[in-house]
Amino acid sequence: MTQTPAVPLPPPEERRRLREAGALTQAQLAKRVGVSRETVRAWESGRTTPRGRRREAYxxxxLSIADRTGGQEPEEVHDMTALQHTAESTAGAPEPPPERPSERLSERPSESRLTPAQAFDALYAFCAPALVRQTFLLTGRRELARESVERAFQHAWQRWPEVARDRDPAGWVRAAAYEFALSPWHRFRPRYRHPEPxxxxxFDRALLDVLLRLPPPQRRTLVLYDGVGLDLPETAAETEASTRAAANRLMHARTAVAARLPDxxxxxxLHRRLAELASTERLRAAKPTVVRDGSERRARFWTRxxxxxxxxxxxxxxxxxxxxPTHYEPPVPPGSTVRGVPPRMAPGPLSEKERELREKLRKQLQSGPERLLPQVT
Known part of the structure; x- marks a missing residue:
């Protein structure tokens, strides 16, 4: 039995050009494939690569867009033969990993190279708004969602050389924000003891209540897979679990949601309702300069x-x-009971004769008999 070969996938720049040639927006293409707009943007930029059923659909x-537009715009769109030739040439070899931010910056001329602060601000502007809404789905608290995202980006700024060279900086910050948001120590903080409105x-209240009743691992897996639009292996890697464990958590989470909300x-x-629930809340992240200044203040505080x-x-x-002490002092041994010693008795009252004898002895001691002195002859 032979296995049907997978449909080849064009390079990242070809994906965007084909989408524009087909007069589709990122939101429309995401709706057809069944993912979020941020996922399509990541596919077209080369930061992530689709896998599984979504790769096949994408x-x-x-390929259907290239076949449909091949004869209409010969000057702007390659024909089907060229697309297949490009895809077949790359199908035999593994796809190259997405470019890291440091590699992309190093290829730019020196005058257009971004500074670390500018690169951090660009990453913050791209990820922070959506990340605050995602964290709200995990916690149900608006202030905690903003604080978690700020703390994650502060930690990223403190370790910016490592984050800038990471394969997926957005995933690095997202994992840090999720870890801080789901920390069990928040229940002991006075500001988070009472629920928010x-x-x-x-329907949004019912959905949020179902999400908050899920165990944290299942809630995080559901948000990553059905909310963010990650594939199952990526979800398992970000939650530090095996693919089978992530699939099990996702199945249990979907079952719990469907039991409370059959629609x-x-x-x-579910993906559409999660996106609507996150977008209905007016959640705004702080400015990147405020986050960088807060990170530097925190670093100075801990250094001091x-x-x-x-x-x-x-x-x-x-x-x-x-x-x-400069010399050895032997310890005092513990006391022990001495046996065989008669108990100490207190004297009783004296009789009349004893008192007379005592007086007589005292007088003789003061003026006793004269001593006899020997004489030398």
């Missing part, structure tokens, strides 16, 4: 705290060395 759609729409048993309807702790440790060590 490749079939691009729910959404105004009744969302279809994954496409580490210096103060080191100085205190050195002072304590010096004081210990100064006051420590």
């Amino acid at each position: 490749a079939q759609l691009l 729910p959404p105004s729409d009744a 969302l048993s279809d994954p496409a309807a 705290a580490a210096i103060a702790f080191t100085v205190a440790l050195i002072g304590t060590t010096a004081l210990t060395l100064r006051t420590a």
Whole structure:
């Protein structure tokens, strides 16, 4: 039995050109494939690569666009033969990994190269608004969602050389924001002990209540797969689980949502309602300059705290060395009970004769008999 070969996928720049040639927006193409607009944007930029059934649907759609527009715009669109030749030439070899930000910046001329602050601001402007809405689906708290995204980007700015060279900087920041948002220590903070006002729409309230009742791993997997639009292997990698465990969590999460809300048993309807629930909330992220300044202040604070702790440790060590004994002093052995000694008795009252004898002895001691002195003859 032979396996049907997978439909080849054109390069990233060809994907965008074919979509524009077919007069489709990113939102329209995302709706046909069943993913989010951010996922289509990542596919066209080369940051991520589609896999599985979505890859097949995406490749079939691009090939149909190329077949339909091949004879209408010969000057702008390659014909079907050229597309197949390009795809077949790349089908035998593994697809090259997406360009890292550092590699893309290094290919630019020196006068147009972005500074670290400019690159961070561009990443923040691209990811922060959507990431705040995603984090709201995980926590149900608007202020905690904004705080989680800010903390994640502050951590990213502190480790910017590592984040800039990462294969997926947006995924790095998203994982950090999700980890902070789902931390169980928030329940002990006074500002997060009381629930926030729910959404105004009744269906949105029911959906948010179902999401918050899910265990955190299932909730995170559901948001990543059906909300963000990641593939199952990518979802498993970001949640640090195996593909089978991620699929199991996704199945249980969908079952729980469908049991409470039967209208969302279809994954496409669930994806649409998650996007609508996240977009109904007016959630705005802080400016990137505020996040960078906060990250630098936090770094200075912890640096000073580490210096103060080191100085205190050195002072304590010096004081210990100064006051420590210089010679060995054997310990005092513990006391033991001595047996065979008669108990100490207190004297009782004296009788009349004993008192007379005592007085007589005292007088004789003061003026006793004269001593006899020997005489020398």
